[in-house]
Amino acid sequence: MPIKRMIQVQEMSKSKSISVIENPEHLKVFKNVVFQSARQGKLTTLRGILDSLSKEEVQYIVSTVTESTTPLLMACRHGHLDIVNYFIEQCIADYEQVGSVTFDGETVDGAPPLWCAAAAGHFNIVQSLIKHGADVNHTTFSNSTPLRAACFDGHYDIVKYLVQHKADIEVANRHGHTCLMISCYKGHFKIAKYLLELGANVNRKSVKGNTALHDCAESGSLEIMKLLFLKYHAKMENDAYNMTPLLAAAVAGHRNIVDFLVLRYEIDKLEKIDALELMGATYIDKKRDVLQALKYWNRAMEERYKDPRKVVKKSRPDDLIPAYEYAIEAESADELENIVSDVDLMRMQALLIRERILGPAHPDTTYYIRYRGAVYADSGNFDRCIQLWxxxxxxxQSVLEPLNPMTQSSLLSFAELFSYMMSERNGQRVYSNLSFVDMKTVYLKGVKEIERAITVVGKPMPLTEKDMMNFNRCLQILMHLMNLVAKLECKPEDAQVIKRATYKLLKINPKGMNGYEPLHLAVDKDTSAVGRYPVCCFPDKNVVSLLIDCGADLNAVDVNRNTPLHIAAMSLKDNCIEVMKFLIESGTHIDSRNSNNKTALELVEGTCDICPMNYVTLKCLAAKVILQHNILYKGHVPCKLEGFIESH
Known part of the structure; x- marks a missing residue:
């Protein structure tokens, strides 16, 4: 800590006339200095500060949250045993207090001190906390125990100590993952073996149906898998995606697991064939190794034809798929040999195999279709990319629930791709043959996704805060697609299709965060930030014009009674005045007031050349008079006018 700050704190300690707790400025300084000292392990500094305060002040300071955590949690996180003991024994800090801590870039909320020490591998602090009475099974907000935290990073000595002090090995986190599962996933053989010897449930399933065997398969932990499968007779179960551990290993590309399991007599023949074919697909898309892919596909062929009396034939789709260029799967080793020199055909084989075995609902199916499309886009083949995407x-949209993050990701990828294709390099457009039909199709699918979200199970959306965030993001993505279709020249009949879809969107009255309607989003600068890469810039006059033409309510208000004109005024963009003028000339009430009793022009006072008197109507003046003189109007004017008067 800087000498100047240290002297300042010491002087505060000596000369304080009122309690530190009652002085916000002093309290802030004390909290920050104590927090940083605990983090950096400066016990002498802490004593110099806290020993001069009253018991109540000390307890308050060491227990209050700073930067989402507490001094005790920081001392546990960074391994300062002397400070941990000082806080607990001298400062009477609550050793069950919780806060947020970060490990490997991931923030864990509601973590108690024992969880922090166990996760960080500080054995001596774990011992101290338990001796002082810490609850060995105190979980984080995600229901993770200190034992699970120790299992995650392989702290065997801490795992053993916690178990000896009655840690429950079967407590699962909110996803249903147990200590055994995480040990298998992280490949900690010694811990997994110890938990199994204690009687850990080897066949327990998570929320999504995966078992410890699945975790071994996904991480490539063959040694642990052999222990589970051969010694503890773990069952080969199917998870929520109907994936067995063998298929999961093939999708992940763990050759050691696949080669071990396909030789086991316990595994069904069709499952072995599927695994070998998936392994080949993985080598194509994940490892770009055509020869290894061919090797595994040939092994699958051998399995199919091993018994001439019981040939295992492939199931063929009813229709050939244009996106795959009407490719069909090879049915023999000779057919494979004929296509091995054509990399494009091999890639289509991989996509066909994955879709047939995993099915459309599995995340990897559409992921690799999109991945293959992105590869084509990188090489300049935008048409193939668009076709696959x-x-x-x-x-x-046919198999996933509305607002699924994968569907949103696809819509955003299209927006980013179209934006890039429409951009200019050296005075020329990147891609001059961009089809408006493609852009129109994606826009219509974006509108469909919003409609699906609102009408899901017959209930209004959003249903939860998470739903609200998903819905808002999807609506923002749609605004970017709307921005793009509004810019690109098209035939009159195509323009009418866009307007009909936009009219339909407005009729279902979608509202995002803060009660924003599409017109609010069209003039909000924050709508610009929707992905990792810049797509479109807002406020945007073209989008505003399209929405107004399709019947958007110019005077719609959000939860803070802001009209689109207010939001445009708050955007502080170079073009916001132009957009404001366009809104006003289109009929927006210039003198509507938000919940802070501000008009839009008052928000841009001094930076706007709009003269309000040019747009104020006699109707507006009458409303102001009624309000200024407190004239009773409710029940005496038509209902439609009551809201109009209130807006002034």
Whole structure:
């Protein structure tokens, strides 16, 4: 800590005339200095500060949250045993207090001190906390125990100590993952073996149906898998995606697991064939190794034809798929040999195999279709990319629930791609043959996704805060697609299709965060930030014009009674005055007041050349007079006018 700050704090300690707790400025300084000292392990500094305060002040300071955490949690996180003991024994800090801590870039909320020490591997602090009475099974907000935290990073000595002090090995986190599962996933053989010897449930399933065997398969932990499978007779169960551990290993590309399991007599023949074919697909898309892919596909062929009396034939789709260029799966080793020199055909084989075995609902199916499309886009083949992405988006909207993050990701990827294709390099557009039909199709699918979200199970959306965030993001993505279609020249009949879809969107009255309607989003600068890469810039006059033409309510208000004109005024963009003028000339009430009793022009006072008197109507003046003189109007004027008067 800087000498100047240290002297300042010491002087505060000596000369304070009122309690530190009652002085916000002093309290803030004390909290920050104590927090940083605990983090950096400066016990002498802490004593110099806290020993001069009253017992109540000390307890308050060491227990209050700073930067979402507490001094005790920081001392536990960074391994300062002397400070931990000082806080608990001298400062009477609550050793069950919780806060947020960060490990490997991930923030864990509601973590108690024992969880922090166990996760960080500080054995001596774990011992101290338990001796002082810490609850060995105190969980975080996600229901993770200190034992699970120790299992995650392989702290065997801490795992053993916690178990000896009655840690429950079967407490699962909110996803249903147990200590055994996380040990298998992280490949900690010694811990997994110890938990199994204690009687850990080897066949327990998570919320999504995966078992410890699945975790071994996904991480490539063959040694642990052999222990589970051979010694503890773990069952090969299917998870929520109907994936067995063998198929999961093939999708992840763990050759050691696949080669071990396909030789086991306990595994069904069709499952072995599927795994070998998936392994080949993984080598194509994940490892770009055509020869290894061919090797595994040939092994699958051998399995299919091993018994001439019981040939296992492939199931063929009813229709060939244009997105895959009407490719069909090879049915023999000779057919494979004929296509091995054509990399494009091999890639289509991989997509066909994955879709047939995993099905459209599995995340990897559409992920690799989109991945293959992105590869084409990187090489300048935008048409093939759009064709594959369109197929993936259709698949997602047909099998996934509304607002699924994968569907949103597809819509955003289209917006980013179209934006890039429409951009200019050296005075020329990147891609001059962008089809308005493609852009129109994606826009219509975006409108469909919003409609699906609002009408899901017959209930209004959003249902929860998470739903609200998803819905808002999807609506923002749609605004970017709307921005793009509004810019691109098209035929009159195509323009009418866009307007009909936009009219339909407005009729279902979608509202995002803060009660924002599409017109609010069209003039909000924050709508610009929707993904990792810049897509479109807002406020945007073209989008505003399209929405107004389609019947958007110019005077719609959000939860703070802001009209779109207010939001445009708050955007502080170079073009916001132009957009404000356009809104006003289109009929927005210039003198509507928000919940802070501000008009839009008052928000941009001094930076706007709009003269309000040019737009104030006699109707507006009458409303102001009624309000200024407190004239009773409710029940005496038509209902439609009551809201108009209130807005002034």
């Amino acid at each position: 369109m197929y993936a988006l259709d698949m997602q």
